[in-house]
Amino acid sequence: MKKILFFALSVIAIMSCENKKDESASQAKQLEDRLVALQQKGYMYGHQDDPMYGLTWEWDRDTSDVLATVGDYPAVMGFDLGGIEMGDAKNLDSVPFNRIREEVLNHYNRGGIITISWHPRNPLTGGTAWDVDSTVVVKSILPGGAQHEKFQLWMQRVGDFLKTLKTDKGSSIPVIFRPWHENNGSWFWWGQKLCTDEEFRGLWNMLQDYLIGEGLDNLLWSYSPNLDGNWTEEQFLLRYPGNDRVTLIGEDAYQWGTEEDFVKQLTADLDFLSDFAKKNGKLIALTECGYKNIPDSTWWTRVLKPVMDKYPISYFHTWRNYKEEYFGPAPQLPCAADFKKLYDADNTLFLKDIQ
Numbered sequence: 437m438k439k440i441l442f443f444a445l446s447v448i449a450i451m452s453c454e455n456k457k458d459e460s461a462s463q464a465k466q467l468e469d470r471l472v473a474l475q476q477k478g479y480m481y482g483h484q485d486d487p488m489y490g491l492t493w494e495w496d497r498d499t500s501d502v503l504a505t506v507g508d509y510p511a512v513m514g515f516d517l518g519g520i521e522m523g524d525a526k527n528l529d530s531v532p533f534n535r536i537r538e539e540v541l542n543h544y545n546r547g548g549i550i551t552i553s554w555h556p557r558n559p560l561t562g563g564t565a566w567d568v569d570s571t572v573v574v575k576s577i578l579p580g581g582a583q584h585e586k587f588q589l590w591m592q593r594v595g596d597f598l599k600t601l602k603t604d605k606g607s608s609i610p611v612i613f614r615p616w617h618e619n620n621g622s623w624f625w626w627g628q629k630l631c632t633d634e635e636f637r638g639l640w641n642m643l644q645d646y647l648i649g650e651g652l653d654n655l656l657w658s659y660s661p662n663l664d665g666n667w668t669e670e671q672f673l674l675r676y677p678g679n680d681r682v683t684l685i686g687e688d689a690y691q692w693g694t695e696e697d698f699v700k701q702l703t704a705d706l707d708f709l710s711d712f713a714k715k716n717g718k719l720i721a722l723t724e725c726g727y728k729n730i731p732d733s734t735w736w737t738r739v740l741k742p743v744m745d746k747y748p749i750s751y752f753h754t755w756r757n758y759k760e761e762y763f764g765p766a767p768q769l770p771c772a773a774d775f776k777k778l779y780d781a782d783n784t785l786f787l788k789d790i791q
């Protein structure tokens with residue numbers, strides 16, 4: 437009898453553990469399932485700081501250059517935590533963190549998807565994320581490094597903020613989190629020439645293990661290097677955090693040079709990424725993309741869309757619209773009509789398509 441009772445109690449205990457595990461995995465996993473399902477319908481459009489400011493306005497409520505252009509919000513909205521590590525009230529682009537929290541909730545409530553990046557300051561020099569004078573910054577914050585303790589506090593501040601992203605009922609809001617982006621370039625202190633492959637992976641793991649250890653199970657981890665054009669699997673794997681650590685593989689792809697070069701590189705990368713993702717069961721996205729100030733009024737449908745149409749991407753995300761530096765559409769821009777064409781296409785998804 438005792439044995440039966442013990443067996444029954446053990447089964448109940450195991451089941452309740454399993455339930456807990458399922459529950460704890462559910463926010464990120466549910467978002468992953470949703471992304472997989474949506475990808476069958478097409479690819480979503482995302483925009484950085486969309487409800488915060490635009491070409492001619494800032495901090496208004498319920499305003500968006502994208503909404504004003506096509507009558508719909510982006511499906512994905514992105515926000516950045518740069519500055520949270522210092523305990524600042526506003527991020528590196530003067531966006532109050534309280535406002536980020538508010539807009540994350542607004543967008544989640546309207547059925548949208550959130551992505552968050554982080555441009556932390558340089559923990560060794562105190563400079564910006566773009567301060568690349570020293571090649572020992574990453575080393576200095578890894579365990580045993582002189583700045584390790586300081587960086588613990590920085591991670592804690594990121595974690596503390598992320599923990600506040602909750603619905604009114606108190607459940608965590610799922611977020612596509614993509615730290616240490618564009619790491620194959622050398623313009624951020626965590627970039628290619630600024631640390632070894634091993635140090636980079638150590639950096640990724642340190643942040644991920646910390647945030648997961650803090651109970652943040654609502655983060656869907658996105659690894660997003662920069663446009664490369666020449667990836668081989670061997671080279672890509674040098675800094676790839678691993679299949680157990682990444683759900684979505686993105687790339688940040690801007691046209692800086694000629695259209696031909698951009699299309700060629702983007703096509704090569706998406707060939708590689710879509711193959712790699714298929715083999716490894718991952719989602720892919722253009723986690724950032726664009727053509728600064730969109731000097732070509734037909735760029736969206738003539739250059740970008742034909743490439744995206746060929747690949748199973750989850751979303752493409754343009755950076756912020758800020759006065760002299762903008763990447764998304766706005767009604768007064770020459771590219772507005774073309775962007776509307778992109779919006780009207782069957783395979784592009786905006787908020788109304790995913791609600």
Ligand code: BMA
Pocket residue numbers: 516528529555755756761
């Ligand atoms: C860069 C630029 C900067 C901005 C940073 C973080 O690409 O847009 O002006 O501060 O992103 O948003």
